[in-house]
Amino acid sequence: MGNDIHNNMDEESTFYPKIDAPSPLVDNRTIPSQQLTILEALPYPAWIKNRRAEYLYANKAYADLVGIPVNAIKGRTDRQLFPKFIQDQLIDSDALVFHNKATIELDNIYLHSTATDTYWLSKSPLKNNCGHVTGIIGLMKLSPTLQVNGSTYSELATHAIKHSNEAIIIADTGFKITLVNPAFIRITGFSANEIIGAPASIINANWLAPEFMESIKHQLHYHGYWEGETWNRKKDGQLYNEKIKISVIRSSDGKISHYMGQFTDNTEQKQTQDKLEFLAFHDALTGLANRALFLDRVSQSIQQSNRNNTRCAVIYLDLNDFKPLNDTYGHPFGDKVLIHAANTIKEAVRKVDTVSRQGGDEFAVLLEEVGSVESVVVVAQKIITSLRHTFVIDNIKVNLGASAGISVYPEHGDDADKLISNSDKAMYAAKSLGGNGYYLYK
Numbered sequence: 001m002g003n004d005i006h007n008n009m010d011e012e013s014t015f016y017p018k019i020d021a022p023s024p025l026v027d028n029r030t031i032p033s034q035q036l037t038i039l040e041a042l043p044y045p046a047w048i049k050n051r052r053a054e055y056l057y058a059n060k061a062y063a064d065l066v067g068i069p070v071n072a073i074k075g076r077t078d079r080q081l082f083p084k085f086i087q088d089q090l091i092d093s094d095a096l097v098f099h100n101k102a103t104i105e106l107d108n109i110y111l112h113s114t115a116t117d118t119y120w121l122s123k124s125p126l127k128n129n130c131g132h133v134t135g136i137i138g139l140m141k142l143s144p145t146l147q148v149n150g151s152t153y154s155e156l157a158t159h160a161i162k163h164s165n166e167a168i169i170i171a172d173t174g175f176k177i178t179l180v181n182p183a184f185i186r187i188t189g190f191s192a193n194e195i196i197g198a199p200a201s202i203i204n205a206n207w208l209a210p211e212f213m214e215s216i217k218h219q220l221h222y223h224g225y226w227e228g229e230t231w232n233r234k235k236d237g238q239l240y241n242e243k244i245k246i247s248v249i250r251s252s253d254g255k256i257s258h259y260m261g262q263f264t265d266n267t268e269q270k271q272t273q274d275k276l277e278f279l280a281f282h283d284a285l286t287g288l289a290n291r292a293l294f295l296d297r298v299s300q301s302i303q304q305s306n307r308n309n310t311r312c313a314v315i316y317l318d319l320n321d322f323k324p325l326n327d328t329y330g331h332p333f334g335d336k337v338l339i340h341a342a343n344t345i346k347e348a349v350r351k352v353d354t355v356s357r358q359g360g361d362e363f364a365v366l367l368e369e370v371g372s373v374e375s376v377v378v379v380a381q382k383i384i385t386s387l388r389h390t391f392v393i394d395n396i397k398v399n400l401g402a403s404a405g406i407s408v409y410p411e412h413g414d415d416a417d418k419l420i421s422n423s424d425k426a427m428y429a430a431k432s433l434g435g436n437g438y439y440l441y442k
Helices: 033-041 060-066 084-100 153-163 182-188 210-223 267-281 291-308 322-329 331-348 373-387 416-432
Strands: 046-050 055-058 104-109 119-127 133-142 167-172 177-180 225-233 239-250 256-265 311-320 354-359 362-370 391-393 396-398 401-409 438-440
Touching (some): 046 060, 084 119, 167 182, 210 239, 239 267, 291 354, 291 362, 291 401, 291 416, 322 331, 331 354, 331 396, 362 373, 373 401, 373 438, 401 416, 416 438
Antiparallel strands (some): 167 177, 167 256, 225 239, 239 256, 311 401, 354 362
16 A cells, blocks of 8 residues: 555544544545555455544445445544444454554444344554554455354244244334234234234334334434333233333345334343332331331431421330230231231321331331421320220230330431431330330420
């Protein structure tokens, strides 16, 4: 390669700069005409790039393959010409050539997100008289048809779709369903006869909702791919959670011809995840908020009270005579007593209030936006009275009581930790006075 082309390659420039607009085009006349003639005559796509990864030259075979005119290729980079999944393949291999200063070969490269054809690439460094790499020359050709045990790529692809555990659905550009696989039928309950030719909305009305389509069209246009999670209904109306991926299928001229959706029934995993998230912030026995969630709720309530110039309050409760019951009748019986107590406390307060189990036989209640200290005292008395009612568990009559400590924001603490701590101290003061009563923090 002559010196002319090297004069158009910036030896000292940074590889892959941020590009806001195409660089000035480079005239083909700066490349020796003999070499241009050879590259143009090749039946294979070929191109030349400078050190900034800008195309100095691309032959007609390359332009036809990628579906972009030659004049639109020159002066631009792969980042400006291709969706991300193609960029990653091409840019990474360019970087290897510059780093290793040697030819690299790649096989099974896809130029479309759902293409069946793959390509072999060869990229070689262009060096100046000093041995510095100033550019890349690339060549590409179609990979040989894949043969595995006598099966062609097409046969293997058909076999893979048929036996995939993922549901696969293919729709045309008007979102009419053209193909579904057995996994789709198994998961959704629809038969092939019911679904082929029908609009995609038959399985999910959200597919055609304008806001849904706009969000995925942007992704499909720029990346050829969209992925998300949603709840859907089977034919019998049963809800299920699905993880779905949508890809575009392009024709040989690069235009979108179909959409392919792939999804799995993720219901069991989703329910397990939701359960784990619930247990992270709730008491496993009673289902009430745990310490961490209660602390967060108190913090939020204080912020809201501060904004609205109102009060909030914490009532800290300890069950009287629980330990003798637990020791006499055993832990399973004691658990039932705690569940009964939790439900009794919940019924004595409003739905906007938070009831938590702090551990053992201790509970705490957050009262939101209370009008006065007196109104908090009334709620504490109501809870104590409700807990003192005799109830029966396993044919055994149970009598409980409770001691309650009260702290009110802003009078008794200006943050969550202090407000809870002071209500706990007040509860012990109530116990020291004989129990079955309340004590207001002072």
